[in-house]
Amino acid sequence: METNASTLLVKTGKDQSYTIYFEQSFAGLASCLEKDCHISGRKICIVSDSNVFPLYGDDIVKELNGKCVHLTSFIFPAGEKNKTLDIVRDLYEHLILEHFERRDLILALGGGVVGDLAGYAAATYLRGIDFVQVPTTLLSQVDSSIGGKTGVDFDSYKNMVGAFHQPSLVYMNLNTLKTLDAQQFACGMGEILKHGLIKNADYYEWLINHMMEINDRELPVLLEMVQESCRIKGAVVEKDPTEKGERALLNFGHTIGHAIEKVKSPELLHGQCVALGSVAAAYISFKRGLLSTEEFYEIRDMNVGFDLSFLVDGINSQEILRITKSDKKMDAGRVKFILLKGIGKAFIDHTVTDEEMLDAIEFLNADNLEKE
Ligand SMILES: NC(=O)c1ccc[n+]([C@@H]2O[C@H](COP(=O)([O-])OP(=O)(O)OC[C@H]3O[C@@H](n4cnc5c(N)ncnc54)[C@H](O)[C@@H]3O)[C@@H](O)[C@H]2O)c1
Numbered sequence: 140m141e142t143n144a145s146t147l148l149v150k151t152g153k154d155q156s157y158t159i160y161f162e163q164s165f166a167g168l169a170s171c172l173e174k175d176c177h178i179s180g181r182k183i184c185i186v187s188d189s190n191v192f193p194l195y196g197d198d199i200v201k202e203l204n205g206k207c208v209h210l211t212s213f214i215f216p217a218g219e220k221n222k223t224l225d226i227v228r229d230l231y232e233h234l235i236l237e238h239f240e241r242r243d244l245i246l247a248l249g250g251g252v253v254g255d256l257a258g259y260a261a262a263t264y265l266r267g268i269d270f271v272q273v274p275t276t277l278l279s280q281v282d283s284s285i286g287g288k289t290g291v292d293f294d295s296y297k298n299m300v301g302a303f304h305q306p307s308l309v310y311m312n313l314n315t316l317k318t319l320d321a322q323q324f325a326c327g328m329g330e331i332l333k334h335g336l337i338k339n340a341d342y343y344e345w346l347i348n349h350m351m352e353i354n355d356r357e358l359p360v361l362l363e364m365v366q367e368s369c370r371i372k373g374a375v376v377e378k379d380p381t382e383k384g385e386r387a388l389l390n391f392g393h394t395i396g397h398a399i400e401k402v403k404s405p406e407l408l409h410g411q412c413v414a415l416g417s418v419a420a421a422y423i424s425f426k427r428g429l430l431s432t433e434e435f436y437e438i439r440d441m442n443v444g445f446d447l448s449f450l451v452d453g454i455n456s457q458e459i460l461r462i463t464k465s466d467k468k469m470d471a472g473r474v475k476f477i478l479l480k481g482i483g484k485a486f487i488d489h490t491v492t493d494e495e496m497l498d499a500i501e502f503l504n505a506d507n508l509e510k511e
């Protein structure tokens with residue numbers, strides 16, 4: 140992976156790569172798009188949601204006006220509940236009405252919901268057109284905009300319909316993080332802690348030592364953190380773009396996390412559920428003797444430090460267990476679980492039993508008062 144202060148190159152195939160730009164404004168987006176995507180000969184459809192477009196749509200429109208053949212926008216109501224095929228269908232209709240051809244481009248402006256949905260529409264419209272990611276949440280800057288997992292939920296089953304389709308470019312303006320509310324910011328930390336836990340103990344230690352600056356959203360520290368998380372995610376994706384093996388490690392915390400999200404969304408958002416699922420996965424690792432007591436309780440307490448919880452109320456543990464069985468992580472009828480053998484060392488395991496999972500879910504279940 141090639142990297143310098145403001146860019147990172149992700150190589151996903153023999154002749155395939157794209158640049159991640161780390162910026163502090165949208166000035167410069169048009170020239171990056173011209174350099175990497177030759178937009179002067181293409182139409183662009185900005186896909187965004189009802190919260191993000193009013194905040195940043197004007198900046199993007201001003202930046203791109205006159206730089207491409209035609210600029211249009213498609214805005215849908217914000218929220219996970221709209222990451223659906225119905226909205227993708229509306230987007231296809233818009234693209235057809237605007238005469239979008241194979242050469243044209245989708246620009247996803249927003250968080251992971253926008254990026255996943257717009258990316259899926261790009262992967263399937265006319266059998267695939269290019270798309271670029273302009274992520275505006277912490278979670279989307281460190282995780283969802285990179286790696287080409289696109290898709291939508293189906294009957295509230297997470298990401299059940301999707302495709303691998305790499306973006307042509309990722310451009311992030313870190314100043315967009317200033318308008319995120321506390322819950323959305325914490326969600327990003329859920330995936331960031333995951334990056335440290337699965338791949339890099341030094342980074343995890345760094346996160347502990349910079350908790351205050353991160354929570355105060357000090358830009359230089361956020362920049363360092365976002366870049367390191369992108370390096371970790373980018374390196375995994377480069378080795379295994381279509382999740383034949385190692386990429387599954389990025390699913391740490393997601394088996395139980397996705398099941399909780401299914402029953403608790405929209406009260407709890409994806410990153411918060413991943414943080415809960417990470418504690419559950421760490422709990423199983425701890426009970427197997429793979430994490431020390433100190434390591435396990437540090438993982439639990441890091442959630443609290445970053446405004447995430449390790450307790451969830453209003454769940455039925457048996458129901459959560461049952462839902463894990465319908466997630467995509469089933470592999471020949473067995474759950475593909477990601478465990479830790481120490482901080483920074485994750486591995487794939489197919490032997491986690493229902494009893495172990497139930498025990499871990501019970502640990503999270505706020506209805507059980509005696510925790511320690
Ligand atoms: N494709 C992947 O690899 C991948 C990785 C992780 C998560 N995901 C998916 O990403 C989604 C979660 O992403 P998310 O946390 O970004 O959620 P999101 O897209 O729903 O954004 C969270 C909320 O913040 C608002 N918002 C976005 N940017 C803002 C800004 N700068 N200021 C103020 N408000 C802003 C949005 O309108 C939304 O209401 C889930 O659907 C998850 O499954 C995908």
Ligand SMILES: O=C(O)C(=O)C[C@@H](O)[C@H](O)[C@H](O)COP(=O)(O)O
Nearest residue numbers: 282286288298330386389390393467
């Ligand atoms: O990029 C990946 O690979 C990930 O697993 C990143 C996750 O944070 C993300 O939530 C992903 O969508 C989950 O994978 P899924 O295949 O279970 O949808």
Ligand SMILES: [Zn+2]
Nearest residue numbers: 330393409413
């Ligand atoms: Zn995730």
